[in-house]
Amino acid sequence: MSKKAEPQILARVSSLAKSFNHVPAVKSISFEIKRGETFGLLGPNGAGKTTTINMLATYLRPDSGDALIDGKSVNTDELEVKKIIGFVPQEIALYSDLTARENLIFFGSIYSQSKTVIQERTDELLEFVGLKDETKKRVKQFSGGMKRRLNIAAGLMNRPVFLMMDEPTVGIDPQSRENIYELIGRIKEQGTTILYTSHYMEEVEKLCDTIAIMDHGTIIASGTLGELLKLKKKTHKVYRPSGLEELFIQLTGSHLRD
Amino acid sequence: MNNILVITRKELRHYFNAPMAYVIMIAFLLINGWFFGSNLFLNNQASLRGYFGMAPLILLFVVPAFAMRLIAEEKKQGTLELLVTMPITDIEIIAGKFFGAVTFYAAILGLTLVYPIVVSSVGNLDWGPVIGGYLGLFFMGSGLIAVGLFASSLTDNQIVAFIVSFLLGFTLFLLGKMLSYAPTALVPLLSFIGFDSHFDNISKGIIDTRDLLYYFSLIFLMLFLGLQSLLNRKK
Numbered sequence: 001m002s003k004k005a006e007p008q009i010l011a012r013v014s015s016l017a018k019s020f021n022h023v024p025a026v027k028s029i030s031f032e033i034k035r036g037e038t039f040g041l042l043g044p045n046g047a048g049k050t051t052t053i054n055m056l057a058t059y060l061r062p063d064s065g066d067a068l069i070d071g072k073s074v075n076t077d078e079l080e081v082k083k084i085i086g087f088v089p090q091e092i093a094l095y096s097d098l099t100a101r102e103n104l105i106f107f108g109s110i111y112s113q114s115k116t117v118i119q120e121r122t123d124e125l126l127e128f129v130g131l132k133d134e135t136k137k138r139v140k141q142f143s144g145g146m147k148r149r150l151n152i153a154a155g156l157m158n159r160p161v162f163l164m165m166d167e168p169t170v171g172i173d174p175q176s177r178e179n180i181y182e183l184i185g186r187i188k189e190q191g192t193t194i195l196y197t198s199h200y201m202e203e204v205e206k207l208c209d210t211i212a213i214m215d216h217g218t219i220i221a222s223g224t225l226g227e228l229l230k231l232k233k234k235t236h237k238v239y240r241p242s243g244l245e246e247l248f249i250q251l252t253g254s255h256l257r258d
Numbered sequence: 259m260n261n262i263l264v265i266t267r268k269e270l271r272h273y274f275n276a277p278m279a280y281v282i283m284i285a286f287l288l289i290n291g292w293f294f295g296s297n298l299f300l301n302n303q304a305s306l307r308g309y310f311g312m313a314p315l316i317l318l319f320v321v322p323a324f325a326m327r328l329i330a331e332e333k334k335q336g337t338l339e340l341l342v343t344m345p346i347t348d349i350e351i352i353a354g355k356f357f358g359a360v361t362f363y364a365a366i367l368g369l370t371l372v373y374p375i376v377v378s379s380v381g382n383l384d385w386g387p388v389i390g391g392y393l394g395l396f397f398m399g400s401g402l403i404a405v406g407l408f409a410s411s412l413t414d415n416q417i418v419a420f421i422v423s424f425l426l427g428f429t430l431f432l433l434g435k436m437l438s439y440a441p442t443a444l445v446p447l448l449s450f451i452g453f454d455s456h457f458d459n460i461s462k463g464i465i466d467t468r469d470l471l472y473y474f475s476l477i478f479l480m481l482f483l484g485l486q487s488l489l490n491r492k493k
Binding site: 058 | 260261264268271272275276335336337339340341342343344345346347491492493
């Protein structure tokens, strides 16, 4: 008997909306993420990227709409969704008084895995993120890049099918950033579907198969890099953008976002 | 249940890894030791009246000092954001943290058992009020931990959490002391809400269900409010 084929779409977001104090942060957005792809959510500050990812990660409850992750609804199957996702928040989220190993063991134990499985996965991930020799140091002694890498490891403890990373390269040096790109490439090779938010064009160009550009809580353009570069914004003076950054500025404008 | 234990164990590891917890523990023992010693050696009495008389007041400062970090620290270092996206419920987080802090408090309280042991070795100690006194301190401390946990859930600033927790605890403490100034009609209500009468009854060795109900209601109410505060992030 042949194994039943898995659906090609891993995450289906339908009319998702969220407001804070009656100010809309995300306005009824819809998109789909294919299994195994890296989906980039690109947008300026305040575009609604973090709110979107926080709803998909079950941190926030949508005001309306739904998102199905591997067929499970973030509204009605919250615990089931939590079991299959991994989340790397924008801010470092680690216990600074614990060591790298203790942090991973703690997060791993929430997934009700056996001690042996947790230990093995911890060792595997510490090696994967290049912190095998730093296991006895407390996290507060780590550099920014090391903390970022450990944060990624924490998000991978349960071998998620869907990993959400919210601007994971913010505030680190170029070397650490390159190292994180390499890690993401290896996570992708393992078949993990990734949702990646950023406002750095070069990393989205480098890492993502599909890109959605968000602004003012809506998705204003989406597609592969090639498809996006063919876009011409009707309301702007028509000219073909030479790169993603140029397209981004054409679509979102050049005024400052705070 | 497994998740509650995971959180409880992590809280305990944190307490015993951090110097702050030892400072709190030593301060509690030194201050209580002073009141215990002065009663024993100056008044020459084989009783723990001095200790049980002052301990509730000391708890008003000590409990908020170790409960203030329970949720506020998780918010500050961003770990709450990660934790709540894992397969754990908010109730399990609250319960695990509460039990962790109560276990730590029980350990501090356990260290003071040296006082009755010393007294019983030099005189005839009536163990009834001693057991009652310890039970009273345990319940009062647990109530204050629940208050502290609620205060800690309101903010990511531990100092603010300490102040709110202290003020709430002090109000409950003061209510029982101010009954003579209160309108007669309000006395039974204020007496029930305040810590004083409940602690007094239990420390005399009188285990009344009303007193137990008071402490359990206080703990339940504060944990419920803490849970609502945690769930508020989703809105």
